[in-house]
Amino acid sequence: MEPDLKKQLGARVRKARREADLKQEELAEMLGTSQAVISNVENGVSTIDAPDLPKWARALGKPLMYFYADEAQSWQQRALDILSMIPEDRLDFVLHMLKNMALTMHEVDT
Incomplete structure (x- = not known):
């Protein structure tokens, strides 16, 4: 993941955690990980x-897409930007993986 995207994701996680009134330690315990x-x-x-x-x-307590939403660009443009970084010989594999992820996310959200 590109550094800017990591920063955006991190900011959204921090915002969501604060909105949920959780300390880092509390979230870590819920996720079975460390505060670090x-x-x-x-x-x-x-x-x-x-x-x-x-x-x-x-x-x-957030939908999956909350963490990757970007007000500056449409989701379609973000998807095209990301797909354009994938080597041509791997594109079919990645699209197959995306389809499976989308189906899994749909099952989780319902």
Whole structure:
């Protein structure tokens, strides 16, 4: 993930945690991780692995897309920007993975 995206994700996690009136330690306990992991995510040092994102969303009471929403760009443009970074020979694989992730997220949200 690009540094700017890590910072944006971290800011959203921090905002959601504060809105939920949780301390980093409390969120870490809910997620089965350490306070240092929460701090690193919030500060844009590290990111959340895609398979773990639904757990973070539930703990913070937010929909999955909350963490990746960008008011400056439409979701379509963000998706195209990301897809344009993928090598041509891997694109079919990535699109297949995206479809599976979307189906999984739909199941989690319902």
